[in-house]
Amino acid sequence: MSLFSLSGFGVGYRDSDRLHPAVEAIDLDVPAGRHLAVLGESGSGKSTLALALAGLLPANAETNGMLSRPGFAAPPRLGRDIGLVFQDPGGSLDPLMRVGEQIAEARVVNRGGTWRAARGLAESWLARVSIPDPPASARKYPHQFSGGQKQRIALAAALVSEPALLIADEPTSALDTMSQYAIMGLLKEIAAERGLTLVFVTHDIALASGIADDIAVLYRGRLVESGPAARIFSTPSHPYTAALLATRLDLAKPRPRRFAEIDPRDFSLHVPGGAHE
Template structure:
């Protein structure tokens, strides 16, 4: 069974691309394929090319991945500071002390309160938004060229969703990382992405600049998604050129 077919996706340096579609459209599978995180039994035809690298991209080092459920990806019996520090030790070769220092700096960058104290807390002591900020800190710890975020706000309440979206937008702008964000939320995609790719049943329906796709969608499926998600009053790119 094919989960994806005929995908042709380009992502430039510093570019932000959103992949949207309904549940089961293949969005998360695409993100996992790009990151090399598909199960071993999965087979891929074609290739993923990185023009700026002379080697295959390394997860954690060249690619940072923000998962949908931060509570499910953090180890419950290890402090969150230690978990982020381990990413730094493995990918940057720093000592344990240096790695913890950098973890504290990363916690400050993602706006966690009292970052030094936060280093010694455990996942169950944090809110969902705080756990996601820890996940983002881990994803950017080694300075990746590409940040992939798979439904990073879907498990959060509306206010925290907006905070996390603004945080990722700021981080990619500051660092020059490319961003591939997977979401069913078209409003979020329109707020953060330069281009949007629409998937349905594992295939690309259409792709284009955010302004063009939101204001002038070509496919009926895209128009349906927009009608279900955005009104004229809250369309974030309604006046975009």
């Protein structure tokens, strides 16, 4: 079953009397339970596609072609059926509200139940996304956390309502590489635990390769390639995808060694009495 099915789908943005196409002629299925990475350079239409799926296109957008939602019984409700995480966690977190309260509020608004139960869930979600000391953290405000922690909290706020689908638009691109991979690993774990469908927007093919079952590559508003990640990484059919892969040659190389595997001799360290002397 597909959550979304797009056929000849396009979006243009109106600017006075002109319509500027942003994505065109998209044929794409988003099957339930799979993880789709939407790849492409800046301006290729990734966010436009993500916003169209979320039903969040701005007022000056005009669509054409077909976008159906066969996997949803009723029109999906944002927050409850579809969770969203954006690049800037500031965009999803309220700076004036304690983080525990905002996670709990999302739960109460989207799923009902008591505040007491929702606060309990908020703390367990803070623990699940590895925020230290959840009861104390729940009482803090967003500015008291690092960028990576804020993004984990935004993830908890999106997932506490148990949506079937999470749409994440470059959720880690503002973070350093280690935090990016840590959050991606966490997202992959949680998605597997909950059977969550994931639509993950990124321009980073290495990051996408760690999480995606399927890949959709946008180039200048066109879907130039889509299908299972393994097939696309081994035999890309479009020159743009091949070029993207070539910029990340490390994908083809063995994994970098873990810290524990690094030999101190690599750094010509002087280790008095050490095994390497």
